[in-house]
Amino acid sequence: MAGIWFDEMEVGQVIQHPIRRTVTETDNVMFTCMTHNPAQLHLDEEYMKGTDYGTRIVNSCFTLTLMVGISVNDTTLGTAVANLGWDEVRFPAPVFHGDTLRIETEIVGLRESKSRPNAGIVTFEHRAYNQKDEVVATCKRSGLQLKRPVEG
Template sequence: MKLVAMRYFDDIQPGDRASFGGYAVTREEVLEFARKYDPQPFHLSDEAAAKTHFGRLAASGWHTNAMTMAMLVAHYEANPIASLGAAGIDELRWLKPVYPGDVLRCETEVLEARASQSRPDMGIVRSRLTTFNQNDEPVLTFIANALIARRTAA
């Protein structure tokens, strides 16, 4: 097992990039998520989905967000970061449907890193996150506003 140093706000620069993930989307998970959180017909039924622009059963966009978050957390577990949570996301876009059988992956790029004016123990990192399918087509994008501890305050 390799030891990876904790990344703090002080270690993060605009332009930093990361690629990670590999999430296989299953029919069972699409149906389970939809039944519980987004029970629209095109997320629950092949027949209903066939009558829409999706053409077939499609994952909820919120499910795509959840799968993206699972990949992000796994990335942070393998590459520890001094995360203090997030202040939200901006510009969320679902670009293409996600279907059972797709395999998702993520890329991030740091857009901005600035020290907090009100909390000197943390910084705010704005990153663009894009989720791609197995054909390297973007399916989701958003800008995350992450709160990261500063090493100087740790």
Template sequence: MQEPTVRGRYYEDLGVGEEIVSGCRTIGEGTIDLFAGVSGDFSEVHTDAELMKGSEFGERIGHGILALAVMQGLMWQTNYNTGTVTATAGWDKLTFRAPLRAGDTVQAQWVIKDKRVSASRPHLGILVEDCRLVNQRKETILTGEHVLMVRRRPVAT
């Protein structure tokens, strides 16, 4: 297998306090429908437009985990760690703050909160990022703490 092509940045190139912003994506009703099919979550809150007209939301809404998946995808599309990230170690402190609605245009925004060299894998660094997904009304839909492993710059031999 080939090593991934590095277009992103190594651990050493990323600084605590650095802010990164993604491009935007508009969520369509079809996206919500497809996610219901992929996840198997056909809850009425996501699938029954007529029933949801009388709800506190006034319409059907997207899955919270769909919002997380969209945020992760928007983060990846920035290419800031393409070829250097090895894995997401976890998502912590996830909070769903506002519903994701069909027609919302969303953007991922995050700040590198902490970084350290992995004790068990010294060729990797661990980043902790404070992340949020916001819509066109500047409402925060989702917040969370993303922990990921990033390659360190290879030592010249």
């Protein structure tokens, strides 16, 4: 169990996730095709040469799921009951093939569960940064998180 228990979390706690990930062309094309997204900005290099970006940009849904996925080991692995939702998803800068992303998570909300005495609801704010330290993605994620089991 690598995640943290609800009762071990504090609002304002920031977790710097040790895993970093360089995003590849394969990541982008496979994810985009697997999700049936025909957007030219992810798949058509010639089209993108004539845009402000000049090259394909990475599918933002891939960026979102990578950001959250990297956070799981240090936050919810083995301690989560359920993911309850994502809010305020933003992509302030594009991700390109070859960008290396690092992720940090801040605990921004905690409350006891009204229906489950062994769990609480946590709100995480995830932030993804590229190798230039530019914020490329943010989101808030709410989850139902287990409390440390009572021994006895």
